[in-house]
Amino acid sequence: MHAIQVTGYGTPGLLQPAETDQPNAAADGVVVKVEFAGVNYLDIQVRKGTFGIPTPFTAGFEGAGTIVEVGSDVTDLEVGQQVAWSNVLGSYAEYAAVPATHAVPIPDGISPAVAVAAQVQGITAQYLSTDVYPIASGDTVVIHAAAGGVGQLLTQFAKSRGARVIATVSSEAKAETARNIGADKVVVGYDDLAERVADLTGGAGANAVFDGVGATTYEQSVRALGVRGTLVLYGEASGPVPAFDPAEFGGRSVTLVRPSFGDFTLTGDEIHARTAAVHEALLAGKITIDVNTDYTLDQAAEAQEFLESRRSSGKIVLRVS
Numbered sequence: 096m097h098a099i100q101v102t103g104y105g106t107p108g109l110l111q112p113a114e115t116d117q118p119n120a121a122a123d124g125v126v127v128k129v130e131f132a133g134v135n136y137l138d139i140q141v142r143k144g145t146f147g148i149p150t151p152f153t154a155g156f157e158g159a160g161t162i163v164e165v166g167s168d169v170t171d172l173e174v175g176q177q178v179a180w181s182n183v184l185g186s187y188a189e190y191a192a193v194p195a196t197h198a199v200p201i202p203d204g205i206s207p208a209v210a211v212a213a214q215v216q217g218i219t220a221q222y223l224s225t226d227v228y229p230i231a232s233g234d235t236v237v238i239h240a241a242a243g244g245v246g247q248l249l250t251q252f253a254k255s256r257g258a259r260v261i262a263t264v265s266s267e268a269k270a271e272t273a274r275n276i277g278a279d280k281v282v283v284g285y286d287d288l289a290e291r292v293a294d295l296t297g298g299a300g301a302n303a304v305f306d307g308v309g310a311t312t313y314e315q316s317v318r319a320l321g322v323r324g325t326l327v328l329y330g331e332a333s334g335p336v337p338a339f340d341p342a343e344f345g346g347r348s349v350t351l352v353r354p355s356f357g358d359f360t361l362t363g364d365e366i367h368a369r370t371a372a373v374h375e376a377l378l379a380g381k382i383t384i385d386v387n388t389d390y391t392l393d394q395a396a397e398a399q400e401f402l403e404s405r406r407s408s409g410k411i412v413l414r415v416s
Contacts, residue, residue: 098188099395100151104144107396107403110154110187118185118192119164125172125193126164131388132186133157133211134398134411136332137356142399148184154395155187157214159207160415162198169195177201179370181214182360187395189415196363199370204378212244212384212410215356217373218366219329220248222359224256225372227352228303228325232257235296237288237304237319239312240332241278242269244385244410248373249305250276251382261292261301263312265405272408276383285311289318300324300347310334317344325350332405385409 100113120126132155141148141156159179165172172178178198185191201210223245224230230253238253240246241262253260254277262278263285264270270281282291285308292301300321306312307330316326326349328336341349360366376382385408390398392415401407 096189098153101142101154102151107400110396112393117190120166122166122168123195124166125162125198127160127191127193128163129158129191129415130160130207131211132413132415134402135215139399139403153185153188157181158186159211179210179214202374208386208388208412209384211412212386213373216244216410218369219245220252221369221372224252227327227354230256230258234258234302237261237301239263239306239308242272242408247276250278255381269408285315288315292319308333309336314344317341320349322347328353387411388414
């Protein structure tokens, strides 16, 4: 079968097409003919060697498609069923072996391309807004990179929970995207964020800041918080945050949280419950997902490069079949 492999650690050019054996279903798993594979910052980190996976290996952790083989111990899935999944290495390929616990049936009314985006990015926005910092009606929250995949979903979840959203973006074009999905105020750039948030809140500051950007934003994120505010550092698109003392940036009582996807998807039941919440919000019209399907499987390197440039908005998926 055709696949995209990581042949070494480093640049996007180390993502190379390869012909590999089609997988067989484990007793507790299924084999899926992949239609779409999701592109995430996790894929970039893996390509750069962050997790030390021995090369070569097939890239990608997320996808959607149709089941073509079912393991002997699997009773709740069947051949021909459409499913989506996350946290399964080897998804940049024509076929993927997926544990049954991770294979989430795609409901009627949701396309496979949208179902991919409801996985890593949808689940992330769901647990950030409900578990990590339970957004409440009347809260003022700052959401960085609000035009990005997680940012767009998080903005919409926050609005559906009654929050006032101050969105940050890196360009005027992305500002329009943030406004269109419901952001109350949009700040272009990050340099004077704390001052802008103070002005917009009468000096009170934000109840929470959701920061998936990292190195270039964390200081302003801390400064933008109000008393007993919460900083949620959930990503590092601009690089990792160095060691710092939050007291240096205002001296208020604040909470710092560094959640990870794996810790909020510990079991199959949890994966299915969180995905169901995202699907429910989609079908009810509470959220929409902006999906970019311009890239094919063989353009995986270009897709990762575009994501890494931080010029993208919404969710990037690879068209596999």
